[in-house]
Amino acid sequence: MPFAPLQNDTFLRACWRQATDHTPVWLMRQAGRYLPEYVATRAKAGSFMGLATNVDYATEVTLQPLERFPLDAAILFSDILTVPDAMGLGLSFEAGEGPRFACPVRDEAAIAALAVPDLDKLRYVFDAVASIRRALNGRVPLIGFSGSPWTLACYMVEGAGSSDYRLVKSLMYSRPDLMHRLLAVNADAVAAYLNAQIDAGAQAVMLFDSWGGVLADGAFQEFSLAYTARVLGQLKRDGADGTPVPRIVFTKGGGLWLDAMRALDCEVLGLDWTVNLGAARAKVGEGAQGKALQGNIDPNVLFAPPDRIEAEVAKVLQSFGTPHADRSQPGPTHIFNLGHGISQFTPPDHVAALVSAVHAQSRLLRA
Structure with a gap:
């Protein structure tokens, strides 16, 4: 089905390192x-998975923040663990406990049995992408996403979230051959999953390497970065409407490895709040092969009063530096975002203050 023309392409232009009238903003x-x-x-849906697997509900909640705030992009409402769930690991969400797998993967037999899942098991995700894209009616672009191969592996081996990553790191250090097998299957599954989102209408795709930063130097390059690169190398370049699809990689705690991440075949690098944007721009944002940068205000700033939020927004914008203004050629660009996901306790009025401040202040910087 043909999609409506895009009315606000600021986010996509920034992804492609093109000059924009303001710094685009969306929030993880x-x-x-x-x-x-x-x-x-969610109460109507009965559970998180009831929400995520229902196309109408997933469409409704994806659009809810856009009704409140003039955000520059929408992101598919789903979860990073849909792929291992489709592999048969039995995903559930217990109240107050977060995600849990009934069948974690911890030995040679379990890992040998893993395979790229039948994508029909994830049809609800692709149907939601198409539904959301139609419902947006060209208002802003739609971002699809997946967890990275390493981050998925953390949950698959631990069976849930972890405070010390003892089980997954024990497997990695004691049987690196098994970990490489697990990560290879994950990478190929994630690539197929993101390509199906692109075919359904996603206009940008993002890899969340949420736990890459828990790895040691050397281990990050071998067990996380290499498999992120494997995903990127398989992704389609053009969307359902023939428009090029930018690729975003976000590694929480990955600021140490920006030099290595510069070589990734992607357009945008997401940064957490520990990274100075100006330093990142000098390292990976300049030059013909530079990356657009996304981030990186501390989500807890949103608990401060609006005037303090505005002051912190100013610090982030100023740390990136003078906006790229030459429309004849690409240059360093910034997409404003949080350094990680928004807290459930955040006052919505404070989000409104942040979005308004980003738009107003970034326009002034270009005046």
Whole structure:
């Protein structure tokens, strides 16, 4: 089905390192529990997976933040663990406990049995992408996403979230051959999953390497970065409407490895709040092969009063430096975001203050 023309392409232009009239802004986890309307819709759905697997509900909650805030992009409402769930690991979400797998993968037999899942098991995700794209009606671009191969492996081996990553790191150090097998399957599954999102209408795709930063130097390059690169190398370059699709990689705690990440075949690098944007721009954002940068205000800034939020927004914009203004050629660009996901306790009015400040202040910087 043909999609409506895009009315606000600021986010995509910034991804391609093209000059924009303002710094685009969207927020990781922007559709979520901090919004009372989301809580109401989730109650109707009965559970998180009831919400994520219902196309109408997933469409509704994806659009909810856009009704409140003039954000420059929408992101698919789903979860990073849909892929291992489709592999048969039995995903569930217990109240107050987060995600859990009934069948974690911890030995040679379990890893040998893993395979790229039948994508029909994830049809609900692709149907949601198409539904959301139609519902947006060209208002802003739609971002699809997946967890990175390493981050998925952490949950698959641990069976849930972890405070010390003891089980997954024990496997990695004691049987690196098994870990490489697991990561290879994950990478190929993630690539197929993202390509199906692109075919369904996603206009940008993002890899969340949420736990890459827990690895030691050397281990990060071998067990995380290499498999992120394997995913990127398989991704389609053009979307359902023939428009090029930019690729975003976000590694929480990855600031140490920006030099290595510069070589990734992607357009945008996401940064957490520990990284100075100006230093990152000098390292990976300049030159013909530079990356657009995304980030990176501390999500907890949103608990401060609006005037302090505005002051912190100014610091982030100023740390990136003078905006790229030459429309005849690409240059360093910035997409404003949080350094990680928004907290469920965030006051919505504070999000409104942040979005307004980003737009107003970034326009002034270009005046």
